[in-house]
Amino acid sequence: xxxxxxxxxxxxxxxxxxxxxxxxxxxxxxxxxxxxxxxxxxxxxxxxxxxxxxxxxxxxxxxxxxxxxxxxxxxxxxxxxxxxxxxxxxxxxxxxxxxxxxxxxxxxxxxxxxxxxxxxxxxxxxxxxx
Numbered sequence: 029x030x031x032x033x034x035x036x037x038x039x040x041x042x043x044x045x046x047x048x049x050x051x052x053x054x055x056x057x058x059x060x061x062x063x064x065x066x067x068x069x070x071x072x073x074x075x076x077x078x079x080x081x082x083x084x085x086x087x088x089x090x091x092x093x094x095x096x097x098x099x100x101x102x103x104x105x106x107x108x109x110x111x112x113x114x115x116x117x118x119x120x121x122x123x124x125x126x127x128x129x130x131x132x133x134x135x136x137x138x139x140x141x142x143x144x145x146x147x148x149x150x151x152x153x154x155x156x157x158x
Contacts, residue, residue, distance in 0.1 A: 041067035051085035071147035103158035114147040
């Protein structure tokens with residue numbers, strides 16, 4: 029079941045807000061890694077390299093969880109549970125360049141055929157502000 033991101037937390041996807049991504053290892057234990065995160069209005073997206081462990085975990089088990097932290101107040105965060113419903117290399121380089129501009133504040137051409145975009149269907153989203 030798809031759910032929506034609370035409107036009061038959509039700003040997190042317009043600023044350089046880091047997220048912690050939880051994936052599942054083959055033995056069922058969690059792996060948590062920092063990621064850049066985006067939202068296209070339907071899916072939360074992350075961009076990673078195909079060779080990384082988090083990517084291999086997603087390909088084996090699409091269930092994920094993310095916590096997106098407000099860079100101005102880390103006690104304000106958005107917790108998401110969902111599943112990856114699409115993984116594609118199509119447009120992954122452009123997506124990565126756009127993420128570099130948001131997170132690093134500059135243009136940078138990083139050419140690699142190793143990028144992959146994972147689209148996450150949000151099944152649960154809860155925001156919190158302290």
